[in-house]
Amino acid sequence: MEIRAPYPNELDEMLELMCRAFELDVELARDIFYSDPFFDLLERRVLVDRGKVISCLTIVPGVIALGAARIPVAGIAGVATDEAFRRRGYAGALLRDTIKLLYRKKVPLSMLYPFSPRYYRKFGWETASVEWWCEIPSALLPPYSESRFVRPYQAGDLEHMRRLHDVHLHNTAGGFVREPARWQWILRQKYQTVIADFHGAVEGYMIYEVQSGRNRVEVREIIFITSRAQRALLGFLSSANLADTIGVCAPVYRAQQWSTWLTDNEDELLSQVRGGLRPTYMLRITHLPALIECLRPHWRSWQEAIRIVVDDSFVPGGKHQAVLTPEGSDKPIRATSWARGGIHTWSQIVGGYLLPSEAFSAGLITLSQPEVAEVLDDLFPKCYPFTTLAERF
Numbered sequence: 001m002e003i004r005a006p007y008p009n010e011l012d013e014m015l016e017l018m019c020r021a022f023e024l025d026v027e028l029a030r031d032i033f034y035s036d037p038f039f040d041l042l043e044r045r046v047l048v049d050r051g052k053v054i055s056c057l058t059i060v061p062g063v064i065a066l067g068a069a070r071i072p073v074a075g076i077a078g079v080a081t082d083e084a085f086r087r088r089g090y091a092g093a094l095l096r097d098t099i100k101l102l103y104r105k106k107v108p109l110s111m112l113y114p115f116s117p118r119y120y121r122k123f124g125w126e127t128a129s130v131e132w133w134c135e136i137p138s139a140l141l142p143p144y145s146e147s148r149f150v151r152p153y154q155a156g157d158l159e160h161m162r163r164l165h166d167v168h169l170h171n172t173a174g175g176f177v178r179e180p181a182r183w184q185w186i187l188r189q190k191y192q193t194v195i196a197d198f199h200g201a202v203e204g205y206m207i208y209e210v211q212s213g214r215n216r217v218e219v220r221e222i223i224f225i226t227s228r229a230q231r232a233l234l235g236f237l238s239s240a241n242l243a244d245t246i247g248v249c250a251p252v253y254r255a256q257q258w259s260t261w262l263t264d265n266e267d268e269l270l271s272q273v274r275g276g277l278r279p280t281y282m283l284r285i286t287h288l289p290a291l292i293e294c295l296r297p298h299w300r301s302w303q304e305a306i307r308i309v310v311d312d313s314f315v316p317g318g319k320h321q322a323v324l325t326p327e328g329s330d331k332p333i334r335a336t337s338w339a340r341g342g343i344h345t346w347s348q349i350v351g352g353y354l355l356p357s358e359a360f361s362a363g364l365i366t367l368s369q370p371e372v373a374e375v376l377d378d379l380f381p382k383c384y385p386f387t388t389l390a391e392r393f
Helices: 007-022 026-035 091-104 117-121 147-149 157-171 179-188 227-239 252-258 266-272 288-298 343-350 356-361 372-379
Strands: 002-004 042-048 053-068 069-082 109-111 128-138 150-152 192-198 201-212 216-224 246-251 272-278 284-287 306-311 319-324 337-340 365-367
Touching: 007 053, 007 069, 042 091, 053 179, 069 091, 069 288, 069 372, 109 288, 117 284, 128 252, 128 266, 128 306, 147 192, 147 227, 147 252, 147 272, 150 227, 157 179, 157 201, 157 216, 192 227, 216 227, 227 306, 246 252, 272 319, 284 372, 288 306, 288 319, 288 343, 306 343, 306 372, 319 343, 337 372, 356 365, 356 372
Parallel strands: 069 109, 216 246, 306 337
Antiparallel strands: 002 042, 042 053, 053 069, 109 284, 128 246, 128 272, 150 192, 192 201, 201 216, 306 319, 337 365
């Protein structure tokens, strides 16, 4: 048995394995598989036994925003095992090898969207994002008059969308930095895009998918920088006769943007609107020192160094270690303060999902003294991370 990048003549076998696992049409998937802008043989991993590809996965490189910091991340996608070889530990072996690979390459974080959180938790990934979701009858959305300023996407709009997304990323943690390849991948999907254009002032856009078989529209991404652009895009969903039902998700702290319903019948509202909170992605520290180097330039100064120890049985030595020092400290600093915990808890902390003081109060981490929690809360603030549907892999 060997784990490695696939040879070129094994790519079709890998594709067919993925299609069987996810019940996809091979011919329809082939173009996507080979024209993927992130396609790189070295970013695909296979477990091969006696010449047969038994398990596979794809590493999706990216950069996510956490506050002002930009963190390289390895997305894990397309984890699949041949049905005849399942429940024998092959996928687990592939994941363990991938964790070690990312550690050797000093990739700070790994992210995935799980089919089973319980399964991936065994390998150190932990839930690090929760979103608000809602199914809304389009008739209940206000028909705002600004909807007349919404038009279809046209050549030249990408620069406006990039500008708007940069503003969004500044205010929303967890999203991906959009390099040209990622924009290319999003816009080549079978989605529709509309622009909120006020006489040349582009203030918002929306990417959506019409699911005609379900009489439903899925909002893949909606971004606006003014309240009138928000009204324009919501009004478009109300008045464009796209579908009876609108599906949307948003950061938990922005749910109120969707809370204006057009009805005088509360019974109708209760019976027709569904929504709530649901977990989205899982995060895993794969190289703590590299992660700290990304974060350190964005920390305010403080007085003493703090040693962080993250227990992780999947990396050499069974733990990650790093010393947190103020930016600009060029002399060795002896760390008398320390914090220690497991890979799951620290992955939630560094991802902005869990405050260190919350973890300490719950007994999930230990500290040299309780006062260390206050300093760590400043370094790792809660930021309610979120990724739009359009950028999920």
